[in-house]
Structures are given as C-alpha cells and as structure tokens.
Amino acid sequence: MAIKVIEIGENLLKENDKIAEQNRKLLAEKKIKSFNVMGSPGSGKTTILLRTIEELKNKYSCGIIEGDIAGTFDSKKFERFNIPVTQINTGGACHLDAYMVKKGLNSLPLEEIDLLFIENVGNLVCPAEFKLGLGRNIVISSITEGEDKPAKYPLMFSISKICLLNKIDIAVHLDFNIATFKKYLLRVSPEIKLINLSARTGENLQEWIDQVDKQK
Amino acid sequence: MAIKVIEIGENLLKENDKIAEQNRKLLAEKKIKSFNVMGSPGSGKTTILLRTIEELKNKYSCGIIEGDIAGTFDSKKFERFNIPVTQINTGGACHLDAYMVKKGLNSLPLEEIDLLFIENVGNLVCPAEFKLGLGRNIVISSITEGEDKPAKYPLMFSISKICLLNKIDIAVHLDFNIATFKKYLLRVSPEIKLINLSARTGENLQEWIDQVDKQK
Numbered sequence: 001m002a003i004k005v006i007e008i009g010e011n012l013l014k015e016n017d018k019i020a021e022q023n024r025k026l027l028a029e030k031k032i033k034s035f036n037v038m039g040s041p042g043s044g045k046t047t048i049l050l051r052t053i054e055e056l057k058n059k060y061s062c063g064i065i066e067g068d069i070a071g072t073f074d075s076k077k078f079e080r081f082n083i084p085v086t087q088i089n090t091g092g093a094c095h096l097d098a099y100m101v102k103k104g105l106n107s108l109p110l111e112e113i114d115l116l117f118i119e120n121v122g123n124l125v126c127p128a129e130f131k132l133g134l135g136r137n138i139v140i141s142s143i144t145e146g147e148d149k150p151a152k153y154p155l156m157f158s159i160s161k162i163c164l165l166n167k168i169d170i171a172v173h174l175d176f177n178i179a180t181f182k183k184y185l186l187r188v189s190p191e192i193k194l195i196n197l198s199a200r201t202g203e204n205l206q207e208w209i210d211q212v213d214k215q216k
Numbered sequence: 217m218a219i220k221v222i223e224i225g226e227n228l229l230k231e232n233d234k235i236a237e238q239n240r241k242l243l244a245e246k247k248i249k250s251f252n253v254m255g256s257p258g259s260g261k262t263t264i265l266l267r268t269i270e271e272l273k274n275k276y277s278c279g280i281i282e283g284d285i286a287g288t289f290d291s292k293k294f295e296r297f298n299i300p301v302t303q304i305n306t307g308g309a310c311h312l313d314a315y316m317v318k319k320g321l322n323s324l325p326l327e328e329i330d331l332l333f334i335e336n337v338g339n340l341v342c343p344a345e346f347k348l349g350l351g352r353n354i355v356i357s358s359i360t361e362g363e364d365k366p367a368k369y370p371l372m373f374s375i376s377k378i379c380l381l382n383k384i385d386i387a388v389h390l391d392f393n394i395a396t397f398k399k400y401l402l403r404v405s406p407e408i409k410l411i412n413l414s415a416r417t418g419e420n421l422q423e424w425i426d427q428v429d430k431q432k
Contacts, residue, residue, distance in 0.1 A: 004302045004323045005288060006316070013307050072221060086220045091229050094310060094342050100222070107220045126310050 016130050019098035023133030026105060027116070033060075033215055034116040036132050038156055039140035040149075041122030044166040046074045047199040048140060048208075049117050053081050055209050060115035065104040067096040067121045074119065084108050095126035098133055115212070124149065128156035136215060142167040147180040154188040162193045162211055169198035232346050235314035239349030242321060243332070249276075249431055250332040252348050254372055255356035256365075257338030260382040262290045263415040264356060264424070265333050269297050271425050276331035281320040283312040283337045290335065300324050311342035314349055331428070340365065344372035352431060358383040363396040370404040378409045378427055385414035 027034050039045050053062050064085045066075040075087040086107045088100050101118065108116075118134060120127040139160040141149050144167060150157040157163060163185060165178065182194055193211065197204040243250050255261050269278050280301045282291040291303040302323045304316050317334065324332075334350060336343040355376040357365050360383060366373040373379060379401060381394070398410060409427065413420040 004300075006302060006304045006319050006323060007307065012309070084220075086222060088222045091223065091345070093228070103222050107222060129307070 013129070016098045019102055020131035020133035023098055023101055023105060025133075026110070027133065027135065030110045030113070032063075032110065032113055032116050033212075034118070034134040035136050035138050035212070035215075036118050036120060036127075036134040037138045037140065038120045038124075038127045038160070039122065040124050040142075040145055043122070043140045043142045043145065044164075044199045045119050045122070045140050046077060048164060048166065048197075049119060050077060051199055051202065051205055052117070052209065052212065053078065053083070055205070056115065056212065057081055057083070059213075061113050063108050063110075063113035063116045065101065065108070065116070065118040067100070067119060069094065069121060084113065090121060093126075094121055094123045095130055096120050096132060097130040101132045101134075124153040124156055128153075128159055136161045138162050138164065140164045140166055141181075143171055143174055143176040143178075143181075147177055148184060150181070150184040150188050157185055157192065158189045160189065160192060162195065162208075163189070164208060165194060165196045166199055168196045169201045169203060229345070232314045235318055236347035236349035239314055239317055239321060241349075242326070243349065243351065246326045246329070248279075248326065248329055248332050249428075250334070250350040251352050251354050251428070251431075252334050252336060252343075252350040253354045253356065254336045254340075254343045254376070255338065256340050256358075256361055259338070259356045259358045259361065260380075260415045261335050261338070261356050262293060264380060264382065264413075265335060266293060267415055267418065267421055268333070268425065268428065269294065269299070271421070272331065272428065273297055273299070275429075277329050279324050279326075279329035279332045281317065281324070281332070281334040283316070283335060285310070285337060300329065306337060309342075310337055310339045311346055312336050312348060313346040317348045317350075340369040340372055344369075344375055352377045354378050354380065356380045356382055357397075359387055359390055359392040359394075359397075363393055364400060366397070366400040366404050373401055373408065374405045376405065376408060378411065378424075379405070380424060381410060381412045382415055384412045385417045385419060 037045050062083045064078050066087045070089050072087045075085045078085045086104045088104050137160040139156050195207050253261050278299045280294050282303045284305060286305050288303045291301045294301045302320045304320050353376040355372050411423050
C-alpha cells in the first residue's frame, strides 16, 4: 500500500514568510534597526540584552519584544529602563513566528523606536525555521553547552550574521576549546562574525555593541 | 512604562482542543482504538511500533500516522505490512497538532481500520501541549536518557496512561536505576502504568501488547 504524504510545513512556512516580509517592510518604513536574538535556555540572551540596552539607551530609543512560553519573568527585568516592552506568550509553541511578531510590532509605539530587539524562545531548533522579517539574526551560545552545538544545530548558526560565544569568564574552569567551536561554526556558517564575550564581567562586550551600532 | 502582554497560546490551544474533540468523535464513531506515541528522538518509538504491528497484524486491521519534521524515513519501514500509512511532515513544527491529525485521519480508509497508532515527532516537550483527540497517550523513555526525565519533562509523563521504559537489555552496561526513574515518574503521574521492556530483544513486550489489546 502506498504511503500517503501530507506536507504541513510547506504551506505553514509559506504563509509565515509572507507575514515576515510585511514585518520587514514595516520596520524599513519606520527606519528601525532590528535584531532577532536566539539561543538555548540559559545561554545568556536576557543578560546580554540588559547590558546592551544599558550601553545604548542614551544613543537610541530602544524597544523590546520578549518571547516566552509563559510568564513575564524576563520582560520585567527591562522595566527599569522605562522603554516599551511587549511580552509574547506563545503557550504551546517553542518559537516565535512572523504572525506573533506582527502582533508584537502592532503593540509597540514604532514611531518612537529606532532600535528593536526580539528575544526569541530559548530553543536551538525551531526558532531558526521561522523567518520573522527582522534585520539581523543573532545566535548566542555559551561555553557551558559544549563545542559541538554548531555541528548539531547547523540551521540556527547558518542563518545568523553574528554568533556571541558567552560566559568566557569561566573558560578556565571548563574543558572548552574555542578553536574547536570556531571550526564547527565556520563549517556551517563561513561568513558569520564570532564574538567571544562575557555578559557577566562585560569582557569584550564593546565589540558586540559596535556591531549593533554599525548595522543599518 | 507598563509591559504589554500578548497571549498567543490561549487561542491557539483553544482552537486546537476544538479540533481534537472532532477527532475524538470521529474515532469513536468509527470504533477505532487509537494511541498517540510520544518520546525523545531515539527512544525507540518506531521499533516498538514495528514489533507491535508484527504481533497484532493478524488480530487487528492496523493503520499508522507517522509525524516527522521531514522525510518518509520511518513510514517506509511499515511498508512490508501492507497497511495504510500516512506520513505527516510538519516542516517547521516540532510536534503534531490536532489539525494535522485531522488531515491525517481524512487521508486514511477509516472504515477498514480498527487499531491506529500515531507516532509523534521526537520531542519530550511540545507534543504534550497539543491534544490530538486519540484514545491513549503513550510515552516512551529509554534508559540511555537518564532517570530524571519525568522530573524534567513532567507534562508529557503526567498526560500519559502508559510509560514504556525501553532498552532494558543494555541496563547492565549503564548506571541507570529503575527504582529512581519510577519514583520520579509516579511523583508526576501517580496513575501511570510503567512497563520495562526491550524492543530489541522482545523482553516483556507482551505486557505492552496485552495493554493495547485491553484498551477499549
């Protein structure tokens, strides 16, 4: 008996890409610099964003969209900056999609924002599948996760323009070889910019800040 | 500035539950025994289903819905039974939802089937969030995954009626304590039936087959 095949993903992703394109146009029209920040749970996405806003809040009008399965745990940490923050709670979904981001964009005072960060749901797989229409994809990996992550989750690393390798302050306590990580990374994403930093100590953070600054 | 909260999940899950209820009614009307088989990648879902069909193919008219991100790798393994097999390729999604299963049911000759297995996407998190409308949820965990899985992924274990602890044939080579696994399991799912088995050697497989047989 022949196997029947139903391709759900194709239409679902086509529909998603259409909305991502609308998001891209809207952000361009409003002249907003935007970053989609992805990475495993615990890689340091929120801490890096907090430090980034701290550094740039006097230069840019920042906005944040926080993606989580539930709760406002992370978004509350941005309250002290008095900037617009929208929390998207995905419920069952382990990633943001373009439709959710569209709703998020509609909730923000876009006229007042010139730098927007989206913190995606903590997950190295699914967020990479869904285009959101933002300016740059950023992937954060921490050295506690092991050197093999780019090899095991190539899609996310291959679609990202910048990889932040976080928690280098504890490298001396771990058996982590940055050269090995870099070798795996460049194999799946030859053009990516790798920045080794520590969100905790601030080491090398400036290199990342400069990249944010540079982006059109 | 107040944080805005957008709850995507609530409506998404409500809509899903409605379709799951339709699936449930359809399966009841057609008098089909049905199982939603979940578990991590590599836990042994396909191997257990192959052995189960082998044991039961003369007693029941079986049907299979295979859920995967892409490809027909697993569904092809069922070809030798000459039973109806539908492959659902989710594309980006890391789980099946009720709508996908509805499409799968519509593709099958339901009048001719009295025992249906759905193999969900390999993932211990998201598949548990989406009701499908099937008779029983089954979770498969293999002893190579460690004893703590029920504690770390409680939802999937708590919604399942039967837990198959697979690969017990290699227990002697591993530092896995079945009592510890069982303690964690019963803490999150006090009513669950735990069956330790080996899909490879067939050890204790009959206990699972009896359960399938018993279910209304």
